[in-house]
Amino acid sequence: MTSINYTINIKSKRKIYGIIGAFITLMIPFFLLLFGQSNHLETDQSLCPLKMLSGFPCPGCGITKSLVYFYEGNFQKSLDYNIFGPLVIAFCIATIAVLTTELITKKEFFTKLLFNKKLAYILAIFLASYHFIRIIYFIRNNSIDDILRESIWK
Template sequence: MTSTNYTINTRQKRKIYGIAGAVITLAVPFFLMLFNHDNHLETAQSLCPFKMLTGFPCPGCGITKSMVYFYSGDLSKSLHYHVLGRL
């Protein structure tokens, strides 16, 4: 196997991993939205390790909740949790 074939295969694998990661990142909030019947996201504890250790929010804190409320159509709550969650 030549180095060119190895580079192509590595690039293809990285592309597939990137696409799979993006799909998972978008699917998790969608499924959370489906199972948010009793509005448990309002009171649920954040699973952010940085916030759990320091008590301060990281730049990504709230983005999952923001996307869940964006998928639900509640733009005001979406913006409340994270400004970038609506992108």
């Protein structure tokens, strides 16, 4: 009986952590926008370690900027920074709604989808393809000096 309660308790904690993580993901860009810090987004140095070292964007580069511009209502600029920005918003809202519902009802709706290998492979292929195209576009539109300026090696 104790192991069943322990398992349920671990699942509940994981759901709470998922809700908190999704909420923080949505709120950080919102606070950047709210407190006027979004003015510097296009000119400030990226905090991405890969971009700082190489000058090339990683697959997640631009997500925060994408979320900020999405919140501003500039959907084109949001998609320009990272096509996954609006998807992150939708995923976080769905995660909060579903996990909260699971905690309240004590039923699981999301587990089969969350741990679906086929869906994970499809998303991984889409992300890799998007990043490959993004890197080609980045190299085509930036000189070596521009790329170095994006890094810490200016």
